[in-house]
Amino acid sequence: MRFLTGRLAMASLVALAAGLGAAQAAQDDITVAMQLEPPHLDPTSAAAQAIDSVVYINIFEGLTRFMDDGSIVPALAKSWDISDDGLTYTFNLNQGVTFHDGTTFDAEDVKFSLDRARAEDSTNAQKALFAAIADVTVVDPMTVRLTLSEPNGNMLFNLAWGDAVIVAPESIDDIKTNPVGTGPYKFANWVQGDKIELMANDSYWGSAPAIKSATFKFISDPTAAFGAVMAEDVDVFTGYPAPENVPQFEADPRFQVLNVATEGETILSTNNKMPPLDNVKVRKAIAHAIDRQAIIDGAMFGMGTPIGTHFAPHHPDYVDLTGNSGYDPELSKKLLAEAGFPDGFTTTLKLPPPSYARRGGEIIAAQLRAVGIKTETSNLEWAQWLEQVFRGKDYGLTIVSHTEPFDIGIYARPDYYFQYDNPAFQELYAELNKTTDAAKRSEMLAELQTMISLDYVNGYLFQLATPTIAKAGVQGLWKNAPTAAVDLPAMSWAN
Secondary structure (H helix, E strand, O other): OOOOOHHHHHHHHHHHHHHHHHHHOOOOEEEEEEOOOOOOOOOOOOOOHHHHHHHEOOOEOOOEEEOOOOOEEEOOEEEEEEOOOOOEEEEEEOOOOEOOOOOEOOHHHHHHHHHHHHOOOOOOOOHHHHOOEEEEEEEEOOEEEEEEOOOOOOHHHHOOOHHHOOOOHHHHHHOOOOOOOOOOEEEEEEEOOOEEEEEEOOOOOOOOOOOOEEEEEEOOOHHHHHHHHHOOOOOEEOOOOOHHHHHHHHOOOOEEEEEEEEEEEEEEEEOOOOOOOOOHHHHHHHHHHOOHHHHHHHHHOOOOEEOOOOOOOOOOOOOOOHHHHOOOHHHHHHHHHHOOOOOOEEEEEEEOOOHHHHHHHHHHHHHHHOOOEEEEEEEOOHHHHHHHHHHOOOOOEEEEEEOOOOOHHHHHOOOOOOOOOOHHHHHHHHHHHHOOOHHHHHHHHHHHHHHHHHOOOOEEEEEEEEEEEEEOOEEOOOOEEOOOOOOHHHOEEOO
16 A cells, blocks of 8 residues: 655645544534523423423423324333223333433333322413323333323323423422423523523433534524524524514525424403403404404514414314404494493503514504504513413403414313303313214314304414524424424434
8 A cells, every 4th residue: 555645645634634523523513592581491380382492302201292293102101002991091111211310210200290280289281181180000110001080082192292291209399490301401501581501411212312412592582583593693593583584584595494384373362251351242343353464464474374263274173264253343343332332441462572472462452442442552571471461360462372282172271361161162172072083073173163263262363383594504493383392303414
C-alpha cells in the first residue's frame, strides 16, 4: 500500500478530518417554540394543553398512546385482553421499565395512577374519563386488571390521554416542578417565563431517540415569534401565532410549513348559569349575531373551518349544523326583545392569550355591540384564565379552543365550566358509552351534536388549524394533532 506524501497527503488528511468532524457533529439537539408556557408540568391535574405539549410522550407515558393519525397503540402496556362482556380489561405491561429516578415501573404504579385520577378528591381535569372504572387490581407485578361498572367502548382511547399517564408515588409530591416519568426524556431545567429543557433518558426502555436534548421556548408575542423564526433562533414553532406570515415562510426555502389539522373546536364559551345567559333565547341571539367567516378571515387570515356544534369536521360522524346559527343580526335583535332585553345587556368577555382569542375577541365584541350586547373585555394570562374562568366559573363569555380529542362528553358534565345541565344529553351520552355498534353510535352522535347546537350552549366558531413552521431539515413532525403533543422521539435532522 502506498502512502500519500507532501502537500497531497496533508490536504487529504485535512479533508478526512473535516469529514469526520462533520459526521461527529451531526445535529442532535432541537429548539421548539410555543406561544403558551405551561402553568406547571403535571398533566394529571390541569387542563392546559401547553403541559401536554411539553410532557406527553416525552416525559410521561400511559398504558396506550395516540399516534398523529389518531390511532391508539400500545405504550407501557404491551398488550391487553378484553372480556366478552366488555367489563374486564387485563393489561400486560412492558418489562424492564424504570422511572427517571431509577425506581421500577410495575402494576402498583398503574393502580396508584388510575386510583388517584378517579378518586373523589381528584383534581384531574378529565376525571370523567375514568368514571366507568370500578376497580383496579394488581394481578402480578407485570399485569393489571381494570374492572368496569359498565361497558365503555372508549376505554383504550381514554387511557391514551395525557390525563391518564402513569406516575409514581415516590415522586408525586414534586410532579408540578420536577416531573419524573418513564419516557425517553428527562426534565432538566425550567427558567420561568423563558424555557424548559429536556435531555435524553439514557436508561429508556424503548428505542433511543435521535434528538438528545430539547429546549422549549415560550414566545407569546406574534411579532417576536416572527423575528425568532426568521433569525433561525428556533428550529420549530408549533401553533405559530401569526398566520398572516405563513405565505412568507412558504416562499422561503429555509423553512417548511405544515398546516396541522387539530381537534380544536374554537368556541365563544358561554356561562349557562349566569343571567341573562341562562336564557336559551339570549344564547340563540348571540349565536346569530356572530359572523363566523369574518372571524376566520380577520383573526385567522382564512385558516379554519366553520362549525355549528362541538365536533371536529374531519370526524366521520360530523354533522354540519352551521345553518342553525347563521349570521342574522336582525333575528338576533328580535330574539333579544322576546327575551326581555330590547336594549341589549352587558356581560364580561374574558380572553386568554392565544391570538385566535385576542384577535377574535375584538371582532366578536364589535359584532355583539351591533345588536346591543356590550362586553366588558379583559385580557387574561393563561394562569389567570384557568383560575377565574375554568375553575372559578367567574365569567360571562370567553373564547377558547378545546383541543381534546372527541370531547363532546364534556357537555354531559353539569359542573364543567360552561355549566350546561341537560339530563337528556347526559342520559344519551351514557348510552353512547355502552354502545359498540358503529351504526347506532353514529345515530347517537348525530343526535348529541344536534342537541347542543339547538340549545345554543356555546357560540360555535371554527375548527382550529394551526401552522407549524420548521427548518427544512427537521423530520418527523406531526401532520395532524389528535392531541396536544410535540413528539420529540419521532423527530430527527435530515443528513
